[in-house]
Amino acid sequence: MASTTSMNSYWMPFTANRDYKAAPRMVASASGMFYKDENGREILDGTAGLWCVPLGHAQPKVVAAVQHAVATLDYAPAFQMSHPAAFELADKLMTFTGNKFGQVFYTNSGSESVDTAMKMVLAYHRARGEAQRTRFISRERGYHGVGFGGLSVGGIGANRKHFGPLLTGVDYLPHTLSLEHNAFSKGEPNWGAHLADDLERLVTLHDASNIAAVIVEPLAGSAGVILPPKGYLKRLRELCDKHGILLIFDEVITGFGRMTTPFGMDYFDVVPDLMTTAKGLTNGVVPMGAVFSKGFIYDTLMNGPAGIEFFHGYTYSGHPLAVAAALASLEVFMEGEVLANAKAMAPYWEEAVHSLKGLPHVIDIRNVGLIAGIELQPIAGKPGARAMAAYKQAFAEGILVRTTGDIIAMSPPLILEKKHIDQLVGTLAGILKTLD
Numbered sequence: 001m002a003s004t005t006s007m008n009s010y011w012m013p014f015t016a017n018r019d020y021k022a023a024p025r026m027v028a029s030a031s032g033m034f035y036k037d038e039n040g041r042e043i044l045d046g047t048a049g050l051w052c053v054p055l056g057h058a059q060p061k062v063v064a065a066v067q068h069a070v071a072t073l074d075y076a077p078a079f080q081m082s083h084p085a086a087f088e089l090a091d092k093l094m095t096f097t098g099n100k101f102g103q104v105f106y107t108n109s110g111s112e113s114v115d116t117a118m119k120m121v122l123a124y125h126r127a128r129g130e131a132q133r134t135r136f137i138s139r140e141r142g143y144h145g146v147g148f149g150g151l152s153v154g155g156i157g158a159n160r161k162h163f164g165p166l167l168t169g170v171d172y173l174p175h176t177l178s179l180e181h182n183a184f185s186k187g188e189p190n191w192g193a194h195l196a197d198d199l200e201r202l203v204t205l206h207d208a209s210n211i212a213a214v215i216v217e218p219l220a221g222s223a224g225v226i227l228p229p230k231g232y233l234k235r236l237r238e239l240c241d242k243h244g245i246l247l248i249f250d251e252v253i254t255g256f257g258r259m260t261t262p263f264g265m266d267y268f269d270v271v272p273d274l275m276t277t278a279k280g281l282t283n284g285v286v287p288m289g290a291v292f293s294k295g296f297i298y299d300t301l302m303n304g305p306a307g308i309e310f311f312h313g314y315t316y317s318g319h320p321l322a323v324a325a326a327l328a329s330l331e332v333f334m335e336g337e338v339l340a341n342a343k344a345m346a347p348y349w350e351e352a353v354h355s356l357k358g359l360p361h362v363i364d365i366r367n368v369g370l371i372a373g374i375e376l377q378p379i380a381g382k383p384g385a386r387a388m389a390a391y392k393q394a395f396a397e398g399i400l401v402r403t404t405g406d407i408i409a410m411s412p413p414l415i416l417e418k419k420h421i422d423q424l425v426g427t428l429a430g431i432l433k434t435l436d
């Protein structure tokens with residue numbers, strides 16, 4: 001296909017368009033742990049697409065559910081109207097989250113989930129008479145999507161710098177990555193819980209009565225697999241409670257099994273007031289996101305004047321195809337085998353990725369659940385070039401990884417077996433040995 005199209009018309013997202021179009025990488029089909037390119041060559045998926053295919057590609061139950069849905073109810077209006085499966089899914093999601101939340105609001109992406117959660121928080125504070133609570137606190141190196149809300153609380157400079165002015169009234173906690181203290185930690189690092197205490201400084205500066213919410217990823221994925229130090233998230237929770245500040249976990253990456261538990265909040269044993277999700281919710285098959293909120297937030301808004309309580313929503317909120325994909329995905333998750341496999345593979349995964357320690361350029365390795373980050377020493381004056389070269393070579397050698405700066409990130413589908421881990425890590429080891 002590439003040879004018969006101009007390649008020029010499609011403006012690709014988060015892509016070096018000129019570089020890519022000079023030497024495109026295409027996939028044509030996918031099944032289980034593998035993509036295939038246009039020539040039928042297999043590429044082992046070390047990233048579950050973009051962290052969004054936890055159950056593996058073409059999961060039969062999900063495929064069948066979507067096929068059935070599209071032939072039955074192609075679309076249902078989302079405002080003042082709905083369809084039964086949307087309510088069924090909401091109930092089942094409550095169960096899957098251990099009934100820690102009261103409601104779920106449907107969106108179409110992680111970015112929309114984040115903006116929705118931010119608006120819920122503002123509406124909630126206003127409805128209970130604290131309309132001045134408008135400030136958000138997030139974190140350096142955080143990624144919360146590309147909407148203006150999520151971008152404003154995002155902490156990755158390259159994403160922000162072209163698009164000002166962003167929302168005012170946002171402050172940033174320090175990120176939690178420290179190679180000096182924590183390099184080559186296995187799982188949650190020991191050093192750094194005190195970094196959460198920076199919230200006290202911001203409370204002193206602004207007064208808690210002006211702060212609406214803290215938003216963080218339990219584990220920062222997009223900025224290169226940055227783990228929370230032991231005790232850090234619990235400390236954030238305590239400080240939020242102390243000051244009446246709501247806590248939002250952005251679980252777009254950590255949700256739906258990535259940590260070997262249903263959500264990051266389960267793994268870290270810290271429950272937020274709102275949780276934003278997307279990606280694994282539908283196994284990546286149909287775009288969908290979901291915001292989970294504690295019952296008290298919804299209840300507060302339901303006490304307002306009669307009529308629409310929350311002036312927000314999307315044409316495709318609760319789209320029948322997305323709901324069908326989510327219901328089928330949830331059924332597979334609830335059967336338990338996929339999460340059990342992820343748990344069983346996690347120790348092998350940890351040992352395998354840490355076996356790369358000592359190879360040329362490797363300055364840190366980080367892991368948790370079925371996630372790994374391998375940080376390389378940048379080439380002087382060419383940040384990101386070394387990891388990008390590794391990424392291209394990996395694709396040429398039949399494995400798909402991801403890079404952020406000079407960090408190689410891996411997050412394979414949770415159905416993987418030891419042989420897949422061996423192939424991913426073995427191929428990467430060979431590449432690291434030959435990389436400039």
Ligand SMILES: Cc1ncc(COP(=O)(O)O)c(C=O)c1O
Nearest residue numbers: 109110111143144145250252253
């Ligand atoms: C934590 C987090 N939040 C939000 C998003 C944005 O999701 P989307 O690309 O679906 O808008 C992402 C995407 O990777 C993410 O990792």
